[in-house]
Amino acid sequence: MWKSLPRVLSLVVRGFALTLAVLATIVVIRTATFPSYQTSPPECKLTDPDFIPADQERLSRFTSAIQFRTVSYERGVGTPQELARFTQFIRESFPTIHGSPLVRRDVVGNYSLLYRVDGSDASLKPYMLASHLDVVPITQEANWEAPPFSGQLKDGYIYGRGTIDAKHSLMGCLEAVEFILSRGHRPKRTLYLAFGHDEETSGHFGAKVIGEMLAQRGEKIEFILDEGTPVGEGLVPGVSKQVALVSVAEKGFLQLHLTVNEEGGHASMPRSESAIGILSKAISKLEDSPHPNMFKMFGTGPETRMLEYVATEMTLPYRMLTSNLWLFSPLVGWVYSKKPQTNAFARTTTALTRFNAGVKDNVISPEATAVIDHRIHPSSSVEEVIEFDRKVINDPRVKFNVINNMEPSPTSPYGKDSPTYMLLQKTIQQIYPDALVTPTFMVANTDTRHYWSLSSAIYRFNPYVMTPSDLPRFHGLNERISVQNYERVMNFYYHLIVNMDEPLEIKRHGHEDEL
Ligand SMILES: CCCCCCCC/C=C\CCCCCCCC(=O)N[C@@H](Cc1ccccc1)C(=O)O
Ligand SMILES: [Zn+2]
Numbered sequence: 001m002w003k004s005l006p007r008v009l010s011l012v013v014r015g016f017a018l019t020l021a022v023l024a025t026i027v028v029i030r031t032a033t034f035p036s037y038q039t040s041p042p043e044c045k046l047t048d049p050d051f052i053p054a055d056q057e058r059l060s061r062f063t064s065a066i067q068f069r070t071v072s073y074e075r076g077v078g079t080p081q082e083l084a085r086f087t088q089f090i091r092e093s094f095p096t097i098h099g100s101p102l103v104r105r106d107v108v109g110n111y112s113l114l115y116r117v118d119g120s121d122a123s124l125k126p127y128m129l130a131s132h133l134d135v136v137p138i139t140q141e142a143n144w145e146a147p148p149f150s151g152q153l154k155d156g157y158i159y160g161r162g163t164i165d166a167k168h169s170l171m172g173c174l175e176a177v178e179f180i181l182s183r184g185h186r187p188k189r190t191l192y193l194a195f196g197h198d199e200e201t202s203g204h205f206g207a208k209v210i211g212e213m214l215a216q217r218g219e220k221i222e223f224i225l226d227e228g229t230p231v232g233e234g235l236v237p238g239v240s241k242q243v244a245l246v247s248v249a250e251k252g253f254l255q256l257h258l259t260v261n262e263e264g265g266h267a268s269m270p271r272s273e274s275a276i277g278i279l280s281k282a283i284s285k286l287e288d289s290p291h292p293n294m295f296k297m298f299g300t301g302p303e304t305r306m307l308e309y310v311a312t313e314m315t316l317p318y319r320m321l322t323s324n325l326w327l328f329s330p331l332v333g334w335v336y337s338k339k340p341q342t343n344a345f346a347r348t349t350t351a352l353t354r355f356n357a358g359v360k361d362n363v364i365s366p367e368a369t370a371v372i373d374h375r376i377h378p379s380s381s382v383e384e385v386i387e388f389d390r391k392v393i394n395d396p397r398v399k400f401n402v403i404n405n406m407e408p409s410p411t412s413p414y415g416k417d418s419p420t421y422m423l424l425q426k427t428i429q430q431i432y433p434d435a436l437v438t439p440t441f442m443v444a445n446t447d448t449r450h451y452w453s454l455s456s457a458i459y460r461f462n463p464y465v466m467t468p469s470d471l472p473r474f475h476g477l478n479e480r481i482s483v484q485n486y487e488r489v490m491n492f493y494y495h496l497i498v499n500m501d502e503p504l505e506i507k508r509h510g511h512e513d514e515l
């Protein structure tokens with residue numbers, strides 16, 4: 001028996017070497033032949049009259065919009081007077097829209113705005129551009145480089161709350177429609193503009209009512225475009241070109257309230273465990289036990305499709321990994337888990353957002369509460385997340401209460417078989433001729449959840465460029481947009497509206513059919 005050992009070992013080594021060689025060959029072949037999902041940008045000239053300049057007048061309108069403190073604090077707690085002033089400002093700033101016989105304006109839920117621009121061909125389904133009037137509150141005001149409600153122009157940037165979330169798209173859409181109507185053009189297809197007033201606190205009194213109103217009218221919408229993912233520069237690992245990230249889906253969310261009630265009493269005679277201690281252990285277990293990494297689970301959802309769309313444009317090591325996700329998805333998953341902004345694409349996230357307990361230094365608190373904010377990966381569900389958390393905490397003294405939840409959204413059509421996605425791609429390439437375009441999903445949420453019944457084609461995209469260092473500006477300090485980006489925003493919506501005059505059909509040219 002011992003005599004045959006060298007032979008057996010040699011067979012094992014050879015078998016191993018052969019397997020490696022076969023795997024390496026497949027990897028190399030797939031890397032070399034991986035299909036490109038990118039199309040060349042369309043011909044277009046971005047010169048007057050096909051261009052909206054960010055001139056003094058338009059910049060000043062945008063600056064003024066930033067100066068309205070339309071803050072949403074909690075659900076149902078906003079700034080009604082500011083909203084009323086802001087909607088009046090909008091009415092006065094866009095006289096052509098507000099005087100046009102083609103435009104119907106409805107005020108919904110007291111402050112939200114719904115415009116309908118009547119197209120010339122009533123047989124075409126309308127489409128909808130969405131944004132919101134409200135903004136989140138300011139933190140650390142003293143640390144801003146320019147006052148947060150100033151709209152101050154500094155070194156080519158306009159500073160202020162709402163500049164990227166989302167008064168840019170609100171004003172950008174209005175500027176585009178004003179521009180088109182003032183040139184005497186009537187769009188072929190009816191267009192809705194839907195601007196909620198409480199998106200930042202879940203859209204319950206704004207977008208939800210708009211959605212219900214349109215549903216009641218029996219309106220079916222060709223496609224909806226809301227705020228969303230940007231044109232990333234340095235955001236997608238391994239890609240140096242700009243990548244326009246078009247979100248075709250949205251994570252779900254689950255806001256959980258955890259409570260522990262225990263006996264309180266005098267701090268001089270503590271029991272071995274307290275409400276605070278029990279809850280602290282529970283939430284630290286949650287933080288230490290991330291939800292499964294979907295790449296590592298050989299995911300096939302939008303998290304992998306997004307990468308495949310740009311695979312051929314990646315640097316060689318990333319290109320090799322991405323062209324061979326069948327083998328390397330665990331490794332890619334590991335890479336993605338290293339940064340918060342990429343980790344959010346890999347899994348359901350867990351954020352501990354509130355922790356409350358105690359009334360006095362020498363009183364043992366009888367109660368401790370915490371809020372957990374989960375954003376649910378498209379391949380998971382609310383039930384799965386609650387189940388996971390219960391197992392991890394494994395302590396019946398911790399009571400669960402669901403505050404707010406939403407299942408991950410349906411996925412909208414994308415790729416060459418979707419005329420609306422391709423129309424978005426074409427418009428993006430008119431503004432960003434060098435950018436790649438890829439479908440992805442939103443890691444945060446938008447008002448579009450109130451519009452699911454209106455359309456099966458819902459996209460979330462912000463037509464401005466963002467770098468990794470810009471991401472903390474969302475809801476954070478020094479929110480700002482460059483003048484160049486604001487100009488691109490206006491022109492993106494303008495080009496989109498013009499492009500919507502063309503028939504929506506699947507266009508196939510030669511070898512692109514093969515993809
Ligand atoms: C691998 C690719 C990496 C790319 C990274 C891209 C990073 C994403 C960039 C920007 C995304 C920003 C999205 C901004 C929109 C935020 C909208 C928002 O804040 N919505 C609220 C809505 C809400 C939800 C639940 C309760 C109340 C309000 C939110 O999501 O919190
Ligand atoms: Zn927003």
Ligand SMILES: [Zn+2]
Pocket residue numbers: 136165200475
């Ligand atoms: Zn926001």
